[in-house]
Amino acid sequence: MTATVSPSSAGPMLRRGRSGEDVLLRVAVTGGALAILGMLATLVLVLFVAALPSMRRFGPAFLFSSEWRPNALPVLKLDGHGHTIRDPRTAMKVVDHYRAPAFGAGASLFGTVATSTWALLLAVPLSLGAALFLVRIAPVWLVPFVSFLIEFLAAIPSIAYGLWGMFVLGPWMGGPARWVRVLGMQLPAGIESRIGALAIHVPGLRWICTTSVGGKTVLVPPTGRDIFVAGIILGIMIVPIITAISRDVLRSVPREQMEGTIALGATWWQSCREMIFYCRSALFGAILLGLARAAGETMAVLMVMGNTAAVPTSPFMAGTTLSATLAGEFPEAATSDLQRGALMEVALILLVMSLVFNIVARYLVIGKWQPSAATAH
Amino acid sequence: MQGGGATFPNPIYQQWASDFGRQHPDVRIEYVGKGSGAGIGGLIDKTLDFAGSDAPLNDEELAKARRTGGDVVQIPSVAGAVVLAYNLRDLRGELKLSGPVVADIFLGRITQWNDPAIKSLNPHLVLPDIPICAVHRSEGSGTNFVFTSYLCTQSDEFQTQVNFGKTVRWPIGEGAQGNPGVTQALEETPGAIGYIELNFAIDNNIPVALMQNESGEFVKASPATASAAGEAALVDMDRYKTLTVRLWARPGPNVYPISCFTYLMCYRDLGYLRDRQRAQAIVDFFWYAIHDGQDVATELAYAPLGQGVRQRVQQELDTITFNGQPLHHQP
Amino acid sequence: MAKKRDTRAHLASHLMYGVCIAAAAVIVGTLVLITGYLLAIGLHSLHWSFFTNLPRSDPPGMRNSIEGTLILVLLASVVGIPVGTAAGVYLSEYEVDSMLAVPVRFVCDVLAGVPSIVVGILGYELLVVPAGTYSGWAGAMALAFIMVPIVARTTEEMLRLVPRSYREASIALGATKARTIVNVVMPSATGSLVTGAMLAVARVAGETAPLLFTAVGSDFVVHDPAKPFPSLTLRIYELSNEASPAARAQAWSGILVLVALILLVNLAVRYFTRRRVAR
Numbered sequence: 001m002t003a004t005v006s007p008s009s010a011g012p013m014l015r016r017g018r019s020g021e022d023v024l025l026r027v028a029v030t031g032g033a034l035a036i037l038g039m040l041a042t043l044v045l046v047l048f049v050a051a052l053p054s055m056r057r058f059g060p061a062f063l064f065s066s067e068w069r070p071n072a073l074p075v076l077k078l079d080g081h082g083h084t085i086r087d088p089r090t091a092m093k094v095v096d097h098y099r100a101p102a103f104g105a106g107a108s109l110f111g112t113v114a115t116s117t118w119a120l121l122l123a124v125p126l127s128l129g130a131a132l133f134l135v136r137i138a139p140v141w142l143v144p145f146v147s148f149l150i151e152f153l154a155a156i157p158s159i160a161y162g163l164w165g166m167f168v169l170g171p172w173m174g175g176p177a178r179w180v181r182v183l184g185m186q187l188p189a190g191i192e193s194r195i196g197a198l199a200i201h202v203p204g205l206r207w208i209c210t211t212s213v214g215g216k217t218v219l220v221p222p223t224g225r226d227i228f229v230a231g232i233i234l235g236i237m238i239v240p241i242i243t244a245i246s247r248d249v250l251r252s253v254p255r256e257q258m259e260g261t262i263a264l265g266a267t268w269w270q271s272c273r274e275m276i277f278y279c280r281s282a283l284f285g286a287i288l289l290g291l292a293r294a295a296g297e298t299m300a301v302l303m304v305m306g307n308t309a310a311v312p313t314s315p316f317m318a319g320t321t322l323s324a325t326l327a328g329e330f331p332e333a334a335t336s337d338l339q340r341g342a343l344m345e346v347a348l349i350l351l352v353m354s355l356v357f358n359i360v361a362r363y364l365v366i367g368k369w370q371p372s373a374a375t376a377h
Numbered sequence: 378m379q380g381g382g383a384t385f386p387n388p389i390y391q392q393w394a395s396d397f398g399r400q401h402p403d404v405r406i407e408y409v410g411k412g413s414g415a416g417i418g419g420l421i422d423k424t425l426d427f428a429g430s431d432a433p434l435n436d437e438e439l440a441k442a443r444r445t446g447g448d449v450v451q452i453p454s455v456a457g458a459v460v461l462a463y464n465l466r467d468l469r470g471e472l473k474l475s476g477p478v479v480a481d482i483f484l485g486r487i488t489q490w491n492d493p494a495i496k497s498l499n500p501h502l503v504l505p506d507i508p509i510c511a512v513h514r515s516e517g518s519g520t521n522f523v524f525t526s527y528l529c530t531q532s533d534e535f536q537t538q539v540n541f542g543k544t545v546r547w548p549i550g551e552g553a554q555g556n557p558g559v560t561q562a563l564e565e566t567p568g569a570i571g572y573i574e575l576n577f578a579i580d581n582n583i584p585v586a587l588m589q590n591e592s593g594e595f596v597k598a599s600p601a602t603a604s605a606a607g608e609a610a611l612v613d614m615d616r617y618k619t620l621t622v623r624l625w626a627r628p629g630p631n632v633y634p635i636s637c638f639t640y641l642m643c644y645r646d647l648g649y650l651r652d653r654q655r656a657q658a659i660v661d662f663f664w665y666a667i668h669d670g671q672d673v674a675t676e677l678a679y680a681p682l683g684q685g686v687r688q689r690v691q692q693e694l695d696t697i698t699f700n701g702q703p704l705h706h707q708p
Numbered sequence: 709m710a711k712k713r714d715t716r717a718h719l720a721s722h723l724m725y726g727v728c729i730a731a732a733a734v735i736v737g738t739l740v741l742i743t744g745y746l747l748a749i750g751l752h753s754l755h756w757s758f759f760t761n762l763p764r765s766d767p768p769g770m771r772n773s774i775e776g777t778l779i780l781v782l783l784a785s786v787v788g789i790p791v792g793t794a795a796g797v798y799l800s801e802y803e804v805d806s807m808l809a810v811p812v813r814f815v816c817d818v819l820a821g822v823p824s825i826v827v828g829i830l831g832y833e834l835l836v837v838p839a840g841t842y843s844g845w846a847g848a849m850a851l852a853f854i855m856v857p858i859v860a861r862t863t864e865e866m867l868r869l870v871p872r873s874y875r876e877a878s879i880a881l882g883a884t885k886a887r888t889i890v891n892v893v894m895p896s897a898t899g900s901l902v903t904g905a906m907l908a909v910a911r912v913a914g915e916t917a918p919l920l921f922t923a924v925g926s927d928f929v930v931h932d933p934a935k936p937f938p939s940l941t942l943r944i945y946e947l948s949n950e951a952s953p954a955a956r957a958q959a960w961s962g963i964l965v966l967v968a969l970i971l972l973v974n975l976a977v978r979y980f981t982r983r984r985v986a987r
Binding site for chain 3: 019021024025026028029030031032033034035036037039040041043046047050099125126129130132133134136137138143144146149150152153155156157158159160161162163164166167168176235239243259267268270271272289292293295296297298303323326327328330331344347350351353357358359362
């Protein structure tokens with residue numbers, strides 16, 4: 001029996017054949033590798049099967065419908081004169097028939113997209129800027145220190161962010177009227193509401209500060225639990241990932257590239273732009289990884305978002321995301337098969353989303369550089 | 378033994394659990410307040426030994442329970458009141474509200490505090506010109522069930538657009554988790570209005586509105602006015618042969634219109650537990666709840682069960698069995 | 709004309725230079741802000757009874773939750789670390805670019821990015837529903853699921869750093885492949901492997917979502933993993949939903965303890981990894 005030549009142990013190998021312990025170890029490690037494949041397969045399979053009833057029932061409309069109605073809505077019975085009839089036992093009106101419960105991931109999907117967008121808007125400039133700082137500006141002794149601090153942000157558990165957002169950032173932000181507050185000084189309530197009333201008339205602010213309720217345009221109440229705050233928290237959370245990968249990607253740009261541009265008389269910023277352009281696909285991959293993390297985040301969003309199953313019309317309104325809906329509604333899904341199926345479908349959507357982001361991102365980043373386990377999780 | 382469910386009775390169940398635990402040192406009772414929906418779910422998939430819920434089992438849940446473990450015993454343990462609490466710091470005086478007006482607020486049709494509909498109920502109050510922020514429960518909640526059921530009796534529009542249930546889709550407003558969550562949201566947001574249980578409002582010193590009942594009176598919520606509603610319900614218990622009757626929207630002098638029972642639930646035959654001692658402990662605990670336990674109700678701002686209700690509950694408890702053998706209370 | 713364009717370009721360059729510095733400063737500043745808050749409020753409400761009392765006592769404490777997290781993480785490690793290490797060894801030492809290795813590496817990376825709540829739901833469907841009860845085992849296995857890809861990747865990376873010459877020398881001296889790996893390659897990377905495992909442990913200790921529907925939490929001291937199990941993160945989450953200032957203070961204390969523990973582990977990891985890389 002010949003021994004296999006493996007690249008990691010190239011060189012002269014004694015033809016000893018495979019001994020017992022070799023076989024044992026080989027089986028063990030192959031088992032480990034297969035386990036990993038099995039884990040992904042199990043995940044996808046179990047969720048798919050669990051979501052089937054809901055998928056069959058609602059079809060592709062599930063993705064777009066923002067209706068999340070666990071209970072059936074009645075259509076009232078009318079007597080001969082067209083009046084409703086009162087039931088003495090329940091004191092409600094007698095029902096003719098019900099419109100069946102309907103679920104749709106539309107609101108959750110919108111929330112996920114909205115919060116992730118805000119998160120990226122915040123995180124991408126900060127991360128790229130910091131990455132450029134680390135690679136092109138900072139003196140050598142400063143780099144490990146600052147990188148270390150940025151990675152600290154990644155180590156903080158998400159529930160800590162949620163708590164901070166819920167008790168510190170949220171109350172401080174409290175909606176558009178409160179933005180007039182300068183560093184904690186509170187304006188008298190009358191002035192705040194008057195400024196808010198003005199906002200209705202300014203075309204740009206109108207969209208964010210107001211919402212339409214029953215046909216009337218109304219100022220969004222300042223609760224501090226909304227999409228925007230969730231977006232900020234998520235942004236802070238994904239900064240370390242994007243920064244770390246971007247830093248390593250930018251570092252791997254060959255010297256000649258940079259020296260070439262400088263020789264041509266480019267300014268510092270222009271050569272930076274060249275660098276970014278050079279590894280744009282890998283940087284895009286880094287951003288996608290950050291996006292994947294933001295989309296999948298549960299606890300921080302759950303605690304900071306207000307959790308209403310409706311599509312918010314202003315970023316200062318409460319909403320929900322795929323993961324928050326999942327976490328919030330799961331406890332009671334045991335009582336309704338349809339609801340549980342719908343939640344499984346939400347989980348499946350979340351899984352597919354994160355898989356797609358991750359796969360595309362790895363594909364983009366892997367071409368130029370391998371993400372290290374210590375930086376991207 | 379493990380119980381869970383409604384957050385409304387959580388304070389008194391914790392009290393009962395520790396008092397009962399002192400009398401029976403070999404019994405440990407754990408009750409977790411996660412919402413009535415979670416409690417019922419836990420009972421059905423048997424991850425909980427007993428459940429607490431402000432809402433009785435609906436048809437779907439009852440059918441499910443019957444499939445997994447047989448019939449379910451649902452007994453009222455205490456009564457309470459769902460109150461409309463609000464955050465209007467500068468308001469001088471007590472706010473008066475009526476069912477239809479509250480329904481319109483939570484439907485989003487009344488959006489400002491100085492709306493004419495609210496003004497007409499409170500002619501002597503100066504109402505501020507700020508938006509109303511309606512706060513509701515975001516998880517499956519018995520308090521939700523009670524409140525929405527009440528609003529359905531007050532407004533056809535509410536019944537057809539939102540209907541009642543432990544979870545409903547609210548057209549507007551902000552969601553919060555649990556009675557404590559709503560309380561917190563109320564404290565933080567000026568102009569907020571939310572529905573919570575009376576004891577939470579009292580413990581946190583939050584102003585509540587007087588509600589107009591079916592007889593036209595504006596009644597303040599209290600253990601006494603909730604008990605008055607309980608008395609009115611006895612008739613229905615006999616007429617419909619069930620312990621799960623509605624206490625809301627009842628006419629009568631000094632009757633608070635959004636009163637409710639909260640129920641303790643377990644399977645009628647506890648043989649599936651395989652542990653006779655645990656089954657016995659459940660029965661004993663339920664017995665304790667409706668007898669000695671009632672003594673602490675009023676001081677915790679709950680309404681104790683009346684004598685008539687207690688009798689009927691006792692009869693129901695006597696029907697609990699272990700593999701067919703009746704489990705009677707052992708003093 | 710050229711001069712004017714030059715000046716503008718130089719202005720822009722100086723501006724962006726400053727912006728990048730500002731970006732880094734903002735990030736570090738945010739870190740300081742957040743940890744500052746955690747420290748200040750957490751320390752303010754922390755007292756000895758936190759570590760000794762239970763949630764039902766007065767004043768309430770988190771002893772059972774701290775124990776619970778430690779036990780859950782231990783159980784998760786018992787499954788997660790061996791499986792992850794095995795996979796990592798496979799990727800590094802055997803058929804590095806074979807048909808199996810490429811997808812495994814890829815899947816490993818992808819698995820690491822799966823949202824933790826989805827892992828919790830998997831745990832619920834596979835381990836809670838058939839058993840009929842929430843359990844510490846379900847929670848621990850969900851955590852292990854998260855650990856495996858992380859451990860596998862760090863193991864592979866760290867083993868790759870071991871110079872080829874070690875392996876060649878060992879083979880030349882007549883050792884089997886297995887002996888080579890176990891007695892030569894791995895011991896020389898022990899420090900890194902351990903720190904890799906610690907990274908995974910720190911990550912998993914701070915997770916809440918996978919435990920929401922598996923271990924579910926408890927107010928009592930639980931040592932039987934077949935029952936609902938307490939955890940520091942779950943308890944903090946529960947407390948955050950309660951409105952009383954006392955609950956809030958407790959939540960902050962809990963966060964402080966949790967974050968301190970995790971950051972300490974991460975500090976140790978970074979310190980050791982730095983030494984190894986700068987060889």
